[in-house]
Amino acid sequence: MSPAATNQFGPPKPAPAWLGWLAFLFFTFAQVFSLMTSPADAMMGHLQKNMYVHVPAAWVTFGAFGVVLVASLYFLWKDDERADLLAASSAEVGSLFCGLTLVLGMLWGRPTWGVWWSWDARLTSTLVLFLIFVGYLSLRSFVEDPHRRGQWSAAVGILGAINVPIVWMSVQWWRTLHQIQSSPRGLAPEYLRGLMLNLAAFTLLTVWFIWRRYEAARYERAAEHAAQAAALGGYHG
């Protein structure tokens, strides 16, 4: 009955099997489709095809971090441990995509600008986001008590989420004072279609990944509860 009683939970509802198959089949289709249909770009040649992995990876990174933010706020509000587990799963998946985004960005930047890294607002705030993910996940690994871990990591997640747009803003300012920003070009429709498909495919994949990670975390927690209940013969006194 009490709010904390919600922290007593059993096994999770598993992610439907079809979702995983759908996510991977759709992803394969989107990748093949966009590679086949897009002609070489007048300016960038085949390099343009990097867009179909780089942009969606960045997109789901920020999406995953949004989930961390919302789940963290919900956890502090309702003290529901499931929200904490969701935030953790989302951060794990998000940090991997964030690292992927950075590597893909470098593989785009090197042939385009001639450098692996440029200190522009987008790159820098993505890097900061990655560092915040790393801090968040190591905080979780350094704190054993679940109550404490939940509240601390929620606070870190929320402050980190506040920080990312602020970093973007300040770096933007810093850059415009010293160097002219490269202006983004409009995207031709034949590229747009492939990009949209891949955005959808990556989103679906990420949802599935987070769901499965969350499922694993729920099983682990439920196993702890069950083991304890078995050892002591039920807990409700």
Place this chain on the structure above:
Amino acid sequence: MAFRDDVRRIRAIVWKDLTTERRSKAGFNSVASLGVTILVLFGLALGPDGPALHDAAAGALWLAILFAGVLAFNRSYQVELDGGALEALLLYPGARWAIFAGKLIANLIFVTLMLVIVVAVGIVLFSVDVPASWPQIVLIMMLGVLGIVSLGTFYAAMSSRSRAREVLLPLLLYPMLIPVLLAAMSATKALLFGDVMNEAGAWMQMLVIFDVIFLVATFLAFEYVIEV
């Protein structure tokens, strides 16, 4: 009534933190010496070349303050952890934010004193000509220190009570401080070079906005990290 009690509590915490810090002498001296040492190392790294040193002075100063300040933040909770004083502190009635405010003000005074020493040494080591707009530089330093200390005091409340606190605090804190440091460094640098592009004012505005945002956020979130 209750508010006046909280103000009294804040004063008591500030007094207590500064008194214990003053009596354990080693604390301030070693942190300030570390700040100076970092400046010397920057000087060596950036070479004996006069103009290069002058160029890098603003950045080196802020980084020295940041690196030495991090030690101060963990220290300010170490006092509470010896002998279980934090437990007693949390048992007193009154608002949780009062504890944060007290620690924040004490750290602010501590870091400001350290900053005075580091800046004095920095002016000599990096052959900085103090510009006519020095009052503005002082204001920017206060704003920058406020940002560093508010986030530092907040994150140290967690890191000081976890395993691996030496690693965890910088890992969590430095990425969060990027906007504040960037604004503070840029404004200081601009003013040192006569603010030819008129950018110092804009940086100062940003610094004020960042300080307000982070102060509000840390005050609101402190209750969640200190209890448990």
Place this chain on the structure above:
Amino acid sequence: MPTSAPLLSPDLALDARGVARRFGARWVLRGVNLQVRAGEMVGLLGHNGCGKSTFMRIVATLLKASAGDCFVYGSNVKSAGDDVRHHVGFFSHVPGLYDDLSARENLAFAATMLGFPSADIDAALERVGLTHVTHERVRGFSAGMQRRLSLARLILQRPRLLLLDEPYNNLDVAGIALMNGFIRELNAAGGAALVVLHDLVPAAGVLDRTVLIRDGRVHTPAAADLAHDGVSPQAITLPAGAAGIS
């Protein structure tokens, strides 16, 4: 005493309902039900690691229960922590003092934090027998002296619910008498106390009843239970009619 919380059962100093707490996967408390009336002195027994201290920390708002509810004079420790902290005095096994402050400065700090900035600090120091070290730093104090100084802090506070976690540790005979005198005084004023003990002898004549925590729940002990938990069986007879023993 200022309280704004709804008074559910104001005559109950402590009302714990199904309080449970886990650390990681281990459930230390698994549904503690315990009521302490105002003016009642209750001893809490149990072997090491049974959760006595955990329970005390939950009542004192230092830890959150994983499940269940706990009320102090009708205020919920989870949602009205600040009201609870006005009532509760916790004497834990750590002194909670600042080594680099003097005895007097420690008490002055505590008085301000408690909201009694004009409390009579010298009287409290005299009562615990520390007048000769008023201006000395706590760093040089023996464990017993630190305990006495912590007791002086409780004397300043005069809580309505006293939580004592093994209060007699490191105290000499005079210190034990001092502690018992203070407990009786609060009792006479209508206060309640919950006292964690591993030895009932020093608390003779102070307690109204004793309870036992085992397997994360509260039991009313029989002599055999006490033997199982390392307390001498004779001790059970002490609290009931032992006023004259010590």
Place this chain on the structure above:
Amino acid sequence: MASGMEGGGVGYVVASYVITWVVLGVMLVRTVGSVRRARAEYDQAAKGEFRT
């Protein structure tokens, strides 16, 4: 922007796709593995409950 890009940079594109697919593949294997492990652990714990 450099205009001599036609035909160039294919290596970078291939690298991008290979890295993406490898990362996703590893994530897939590890995720499925962790769910399976946690599930088995839970089933064992739950069985223990019924035995006592």
